[in-house]
Amino acid sequence: MFRFLRLSVLFAVLFVSAGSHAADASQPLSTADDLGPQVDQPIEFPHDRHAGDAAQGGMQINCMYCHTYARRSMTAGIPPTQKCIGCHQSIESVRETPRIKKLFEYWEAKKPIPWKKVHDLPDFVRFHHERHIQRFYFQQGKPVQEVCGYCHGNVKTMTVARRTKSLSMGWCVSCHEKQHPVDAASTKTAQGPNDCWQCHK
């Protein structure tokens, strides 16, 4: 008669242990809207102020002005602090605001700003920034914010960037299966590569 009880005791123990394991594990990969976690950055960088539309008070700076490595390398990288200082040393109007003061503290200490990674892929995936920007921006002539936005979302409306796409394999493939024009002038179309080894090297 205790047989059922015995089993339930075992199950209870196991679920508790499994539950604790789940709490240890990483945060959910994506929310219902593919929205990534809110990331606290050392400096709350206002993308909207820098890249946003003029009507909303933005400076409309080209993404690639700061994210200069993305078009040249597989890795997008993070702009060196030097880049920020290059402009901000001559922008007196915001020099004493808390974020800029913090920026200069890092600069004067020559310490890199410990930014947190917002968009990450597993180590077994090889994503090439340069290829995508060459194809969509330079060959097809699409607007830069649209091109970056395919994966990074509408960053110009954000302050600190937040992941808005799932970046899962199915999501990548959904685009790679579409026919895209080869270049701005052509009517010829082609798919993105669908070989496993393109990404899983």
Place this chain on the structure above:
Amino acid sequence: MMENGFNRRDFLKVLGWGGTAVALSGCGNTSVEDGRETVNSYVEAADYVIPGIGVYFNSTCAQCDAGCSIMGKVREGRVLKLEGNPDSAINRGKTCGLGQAGVQHHYNPDRVREPLQRKGEIGVTITWEKAYELIAEKLKDVSGEEIAFLSGGVSGHLKVLLDNYLASFGCRNHFVYEALAPAVVRAANKKSYGVEMPRYNINKAKVVLSFGADFLGAWVSPVHFSQQYAQFRKGVDGERGVLIQIEPKMTLTGANADRWIPVRPGTEGVLALGIINALGTAGGDIAALVKDYDKVRVSKETGVPPGHIDKIAALLKLRSPSLVLAGSAAEGYAHGSQNAAAINLLNHVLGNVGKTVEAAAEVPFPQMAPARGNTAALKALNDGLAAGKYKVLFNYAANPIFTAPGGMKFKDNWAKADFKVVFAHYMDETALQADLVLPLDSALEDWGTHVPEYMADGAQINIQQPLMERLHANTRGMGDILLALIKQRRPEDYKSYEDYYGYLRAAMLQNKAALGGGGMDDDTFWSETLSKGIVKLAGAATTAVHSKAGATDLTLPAATQDAQYPLQLIPAVNVSLRDGRHANLPWLQESPDPLTTIVWDSWVEIHPKKALEMDITEGDIIEVTSRTGSVKAQAYLFPGIHPDAISIPLGQGHEALGRYAKGYGVNPFQILDAVFDKETGELAMHETRVKISKTGQRVIVVKDESAAGAKQIRKKIAGRMSTDNVDLSKEV
């Protein structure tokens, strides 16, 4: 209630469910670290630095003393791989396997990371300030004569700084020790040619006659010689060069030779005189010297057939210029100087001096010239320690407790010094016996200048610059440590140098004009120097070589017999492990020995005839006993060794150093007798005689090759057909 406990069936059932639950909860992309992983950006980045794309930075290889220039591929601040710098006359864009493994010294998990002070049997972590205070305190009450500094070969500004530091308290006891340096040959060269290390032009020779110089493997500047060798094989005037290697144990060079001639160990000099006799071209003193070395006598003493001697002489007469090299196998005897002198004499007789033996260029800064290591220095230190002369002992870039021959009892004498400071990369055998261990930056993290001992074409100073930030926060460069120490003694003179980098830069800029930077501004000159990694000194002076032969009063003893210890022990220099400092690099441990293909272990090379006589089979554990001690290792039957000799490779048998070194193989240094060359006082490495006995154990030798000659464990096996008869299309 639970007297039965859970039965097995229930348990498995729940486990099954549970496993699924765990798998579900644990199923996530755990390598994705949105919002948690930090991405460090550069503060300032050069235009050419792009994340994801590597940049090559020039530096200098520190794996051996050859001084090859390297360039390291650096990406996102990490050094990934080393290549040769094409601008260097020494290695012309190439590196060897040993050089490639340099990154494993850098990333090695066993590096010392904190300064350690001895407290009884353990080392306690202390701060650098404390360490410097401790040294100052210990040096306070001792005189300069009671301080000794043992180091490996040093050159460049580090040597200048070290000399100045030692001079600051009147210490003249700088012992420069290299366990495997060609020190006897250097001394013989000085007498024969007037320079310690002339430039050998292997590429201009039509015949190379090498007495145990493993110039393709581990001798002096192997990457440079390998390239010369390639040209030599293509030939001068279309005539392919002929290489004859004379040595009792086959080296990598011997394996490449057209003719490998095993000689009775120690009789190399006799053979050289025999060849001069057979040439019959010498006159005067030399003719008188070789008069008695007719081929019958020489053949009897050396074991080389008379026909061979004639053939060598005929070939040397036919083809000129040639080049004769005296290497480590010829110099390692009590009469090693005589051997080397006799061999060098051949170059004079053949008229090679000035053609294939030329004067090397010299760096015009004598204080930067390399302090050449030798083993006589170790003996001098050992004698001083035994007599209780030294109270404070420093040790840098040497591991004497591992490499000192057992017969010296160095470890016991070491303990007689009151305070021992070891500058270390690893907790090696010597660091374990220290009172203070100071952790060093790896060669890929440190600054420096180096003057190579063997100069290829022109004179050059090699620049070493860090390819990467420090991996461990509390290691320091040797230059920085010396600067901090010398500031204790002479604060006024050195206060303007914030660190060794500052010192180096100031010292180089001071001599800008002499270093070829005349007319350049300081920053341009400095960044050009770092970018190139080499300072070439055009028009550097050369000392002319003597064209006249030196002393001809050579006495060459005949080989002796020893009934109790019938075999000669040849401690072989392994191309990768050298004197053992590289044994903690797994890439080198797993690189098969070029001749035996054995990995991760030691072995005893024994001639098959001798093995048959003693009923030894491959893999038998045999005990090798000398007057000093004994070691046990697996037997390897090898036809490339003289039947009267056995050979054990050096470098293995560590009791410390690190996880990849400790406990592998045996250390033949331990059983070397303390016999010295009579003229130079250098350790006679090949002078140890041994006996061997079987222990009854047998192991399978771990190696790449399989049994040769259709024999397995001395049983003949039957083949099917030779592979060139196989029609592969039918096989598939």
